[in-house]
Amino acid sequence: RSRDRSKERQRSRDRSRERQRSRDDRSKERQRSRDRSKERQRSRDDRSKERQRKNKDEDDDDIMEVVVVQRKDKEKEPEPEPEKEPEQEKSALELVEEGDLETYDKTKGVGKQFLRPVTGFFCRACKKLLPTETESINHIKSKIHWDACVQSSKTQKRGAGAVTGGEPAAKKTAK
Secondary structure, eight states: OOOHHHHHOOOOOOOOHHHHHHHHHHHHHHHHHHHHHHHHHHHHHHHHHHHHHHHHHHHHHHSOOOOOOOOOOOOOOOOOOOOOOSSSSOOOHHHBBBOOOOSSSSSSSGGGGGGESSEEEEETTEEEEEHHHHHHHHHTTTTHHHHHHHHHHHHHHTTOOOEEEEEEEOOOOOO
């Protein structure tokens, strides 16, 4: 009987060891699976970063060089200007009548804030460089620019948390 008990205990220990080895094997397999998953994620992240880097490089090719002619800083104190003639002529751009974003009118301009004087003007709404003031005036009166300003206005409202209803797009009116 003692031999039978001894054998039984031995078999029990063997089964216990076998279960432990099985648990260890499963644990190792789970760890290998987690490691493979992490490696796949790292690979996806690396590819994503490479695509972003490539896209940034491509975006940088759009404008090779932009020379800023004048920049107005709001924080900077205005420097005393040298004495000028009593009558200063307004630029043609300042004389353009201001339109609205409700209806398009080709005789009025909208979105002057999107123009920035450089060696010419760069419209941030349309992402277009305009070499002369005359072209800038024609541009801010164009339907394409008006549409871009409307789109920008809607985007800014959504970003600020304002709710834009399902309003119909503004109609083109010729004047």
